[in-house]
Amino acid sequence: MGMTASLKYYWNVKVTGQPFLYWQRRQAERYPRIPSRWRMDILSPPLRIGARTKELISRHYLEGRYASGHRPVAWVTSGGPVEILQALGFYVLYPENHGALCGVRGAVVELSGMAENAGYSTDICSYARTDIGSVLSGKTPVGHLPKPDLLLACTNICQTVLYWYRVLARHFEVPLILIDTPFVYTKVSDHALGYVKKQLENSISISEQVAGCRLDYRHLKQIIRLSKDATELWQEIISRGRHQPAPISVFDQFIHMAPIVEMRGKKETVYFYAELLRELDENIAKGKGAVRNERKRLLWDNLPIWYRLRYLAEYLGEHGICVVSSTYTNAWGELASLMNSEKPLESIARTYISPILNQGTKYKLDTMKRMVKEFQLDGVILHSDRSCKPYSIGQIDQRNKLIQEFGIPALLLEADHDDPRAYADEQVASRLASFVEMLDD
């Protein structure tokens, strides 16, 4: 790796950037300011941790900005087994998280449009289109993304990633590691596990070559432990939604889940979630709910609608409705028990074969049923996501089963997680309004 790049990295990241972000965060913590548009009449003030979330994410993208040439860079899918890459010192970038950020910042139509102009169909997942558009145009709301030296795609979330990462591999002319995780219909079979483990073993030598160093298993174990701790904390955090009123809504969870997705295996992530958990417990002790006047509690299924988070939180909050749990945020916590630092490769294989999207639709239905009971829910919103076919398949049956079993209303809401062109404000508003009236009936 280059000397000049390293100097630039140290200067811009360590010497100036990080201390500045730290100072900015401390200021925000010392003199908390509530955004002028925040609906204090219906929502509790923003969580204190918000300042730290902002610092962590900014730091992540700041590091990325100067990573090229100083550290090896890998682009990976959200469900990619990153621990090995972390242990080898890679800077890891998650295009999906970047896509979500573009969604929140309203940049998707422009970026995705660039991919579409290059011939990529609007039927492809909007995360993929946004990423490809960003790659082709060099544009991103975070300033600059480091070019990858290695790509890692894991099929445990969908098959789209396979083709998407092939496009990236061709564009950047860098190696692509593919971890193929067989679908789990009912239970994880030994041969499937063996197959994934073998691929992990094979991937190590390629990653080592790109990183220019050998994998230290002790370090790998440490990283798995950190991943596990952060994941366990996240699980605790989302379980706090059981309290009435819930101290955190899923809209807050969506915002604060970035570290568990893109900073697993890091110390800061553990501290961050420990702090968040403490804040929630304080709020529980004070009886403070995310929605001031919580009357009804809902479940959210599927990805968030990134560009309408605030609208949805406020609209539902206005009616005293708090969305307290979601299968999506749960997906990042429920794997904690499978992580085992003593058996690094086996446990990585087991963990990454088990995400919700790699399991049968009954698994998701059972998860939702459990949540309806545990969180004492009054209804369910199933976001039918135009982009994410694997998440949306089976939703009509799942919806009907929940209605039958619990006698609670469930709404299928059609939208797209990132692309506002597949979202109709008026139609969503009218469905939501009818749903709210039904909840009250």
Add this chain to the structure above:
Amino acid sequence: MKIAALGIDVGSTTIKMVAVNSVGEMVWNHLEQVDPRVEKQVDSFLEKLRNEIKSLEGIPLVATGYGRNLVQQAVKNITEITCHTRGVYHQLGHGGTLIDIGGQDSKVVVIGAEGQVLDFAMNDKCAAGTGRFLENSAARMHIPVVEMGFVALSATEEVTISSTCTVFAESEIISMLAQGIEVEPILMGLHRSLVKRVTAMVRSVGLAPPLLLSGGVVKNPAIRKVIEDETKEKVFIPEHPQLMGAYGAALFALGIK
């Protein structure tokens, strides 16, 4: 005429107003194509009514439909799902599965024995399962919308329209006409295509009989026949199918179930 409450339904194609007396009977109604200046149009409706009964002082108005938020004169806004349900339930006296085919929006509502909404589904972001689908096609064939259903029913044969998309269906029609196929069988095929979209929605919520039908398209006799054909259920239609939303809104204004 004694008026106790008013309801208005601002849909995507038409705007309807209903007045009820103190026991919830419909005593007056009015329907027009919707004007973009909704507030003015509502004023003109109220003016018309005032000509008949002098004062509207103290009579509550509830608004429903897509444009309900535009009705400044209303004391309350309630969604069309809830209002249609109340209107139909009150008029028929029982629940069931209600299909409402509107200009741009179709819905299926499962109404419980007490008149409550048990479940609902609406068409997705596409006009294929709505009245617009037939209107567009009728215009293509130069057939007045009001005659469409009668023409379709006179068909002795039927062709299959494979496109569910309004735009694609139009080109399919053009090519069929070019091949010399008569309009009647094409029209019948179009009705079936629309109804199939709607019955798919019924299946998604599950059909709880009896089957009820309302909405502007109900004036078209072919729709009812094809729905009965497809679902093998007898269809019940309230007396003023197009006014059920406005009627339900008026009942809300009155405070009756």
